[in-house]
Amino acid sequence: MNNSRIDLLENAPVKTAIIKLALPTMLAMAVQLIYNLTDLFFIGKTGDPRLIAAISLASPIMMIIQAIGNIFATGTSSYISRVMGAKKYDEAKRANSVAFYTMFFSGLAITVLLYVIRGPLLSVIGTSSDTINPTSDYFTIITAFSIASIFQIGLSGLVRSEGATTHAMKGMVIGIGLNIILDPIFILVLHMGTAGAALATGIGNSVGAIYFIAYFLSKKSILSIKISDFKPSKIIYSETFKIGIPAALSSLAMSISMILVNVLAVAYGDYVVAGNGIHIRVMSMCIMLIMGLAQGFQPFAGYNFGSKAYHRLKEGFLITLLYSTLLALFFTLVFGFFGNALIGFFINDAQTIQAGTQILHAFNWCVPFLGIQLTMMVTFIATGMALKAMIVSLGRQCLIYLPLLFILNAVFGFSGFIYAQPIADITTTIISVLMSISFLKDLNEKNKIEITKNKSLPI
Structure with a gap:
């Protein structure tokens, strides 16, 4: 079974390999997407926009916790794929x-830290007198499950790094599926509100993490979580943090951006905070599926880069770029024609629907370019x-976006507030295209060198 995974990365037709690796990852993302929308749907069925606003306000904290797992899901997994490509399986x-x-130890530390600073943090993230209590309920329970949240993100990336995208999908599906089952029970039957949503998330993440641990302890995996293999080294941490920290900074930047957006949105009313929260979940339909496609390509890219099969890497990159762009164009049409209906599906409140639809239609100007951005970002990580x-990640979330957000909001009010993100995304896309041209030229040069070396070898 392990040899078949190596053969898929090394010898299978490129298009076949990309499809086989990407479909399970996209399915896992689709299940995650269903969870995100189900969670929002049942909270919306309470008829209280304040609860949606509360989850929107607390979501950046959840993202900060998940950012720790993302360090290893991207950094360590990139390193593992590359050393496997070089046949260094013990490493x-x-x-x-x-x-x-x-x-594990990072999860313990962040749990303690967040409990210590909980009071001041709730004040900073933009809560109002109407949203402070439901936000606090969600925050408290999510924090208690920090280790499970980190493992759910981090371990799925590590499983994916050896090409076992089907097992990565199964772990995500099991955890998220349980979450979806528990949501209506906790929210509508037991009337637990945001606390119920957080508890369903925590239990689902815990079960998903247990699946991944069982996978690594079985004989199905090439990799190990044995304590005897816990041998920290400078190279492991440096390679992990070199790639993982930028990825974590991306999540952190997104969290900071969301906090600042919510703080500005409060000035327009809690219904704008709620509408923006719904818009983010609806927009995730596009972003998560494209990211699933790109993450399926990641182990292929890392392995072939490590084995110096640059021609396979280039072909795989172009195929992934094409598919991701077509997917982005599809969602551009969906959001353009059905944006109002999508927002209205989750809550029956006219002001919230109007605000969410305006934000979604503004963001839709940059959706066609998301495939380029996300494919480039994952390729650079791999x-x-x-x-x-x-540069790609922080550009759209922080470096370009935040200055535009404050300037345009101050000058143009609500219109500036909602159009800052698409302008930042289009600018980042231009930068991504320039870097992709340079990347392809570099691959061509490296491929020529490898061809020359192979010709000079004795037969």
């Missing part, structure tokens, strides 16, 4: 074990190009 086992135990990955 891959050590890297996986180091990531596992580091995530090939160890940390700085380029960080």
Whole structure:
């Protein structure tokens, strides 16, 4: 079974390999998407926009917790794929074990820290007198499940790094499926509100994490989480953090952006906070499926970069770029024609629907370009190009977006508030295209060098 995974990465037709790797990852993302929308749907059925606003306000905290898992889901997994491509399987086992135990202790630390600063943090993230209590309920329970949240994100990436995208999908589906089942029970039957949503999330993440742990302890995996393989080294941590920190900074930047957006949105009313929260979940339909496609390509890119099969990497990159762009164009049409209906599906409140639809239609101007951005970002992560990955990621979330947000909001009010993100995304796309041209030229040069080397070898 392990040999079949290696053969898929190394020898299978490129289009076949991309499809086989991407479909399970996209399915896992689709299930995650269903969870996100189901969670929002049942909270919306309470008829209280304040509860939706509360989850929107607390979501950045959840993202900060998940960012820790993302360090290893991207950084360590990129390193593992590359060392496996170089046939260094013992190093891959050590890297996986180091990531596992580091995530565990990091989860303990973040749990304690968030409880200590809970009071001041709730004040900073933009809560009002109407949203402080439901936001606090969600925050408290989500924090208690920090380790499970980190493992759910981090371990799925590590499983994916060895090409086992089907098992990565299964772990996500099991955890999220349980979450979906528990949501209506806790929210509508037991009337637990945001606390019920958080508890369903925590239990689902815990069960998903248990699946991944069982997978690594079985003989199905090439990798290891044995304590005997926990041998921290400078190279493992440096390679993990070189790629993982930019990825975590992306999540952190997104969290900071969401907090600042919510703080500005409060000035327009809690219904704008709620409408923006619904818009984010609806927009995730596009972003998560494209990211699922790109993440399926990630182990292929890392492995072939590590094995110096640059021609396969280039072909896979172009195929993934094409598919992701077509997917983005499809969602552009969906949001353009059905935006109002999509927002209205989740809540029956006229002001919230109007605000959410306006934000969604403004954001839709940049949707066609998301495939380029996300494919480039994941490709740079897979090939160890940390700085380029960080430029793409932080550009749209922080470096370009935040200055535009404050300037346009101050000058144009609500219109500036909603159009800052699409302008930042289009600008980031231009930068991504320029870097992709440079990336392809570099691959061509490296491929020529490899061809020359192979010709000079004795037969």
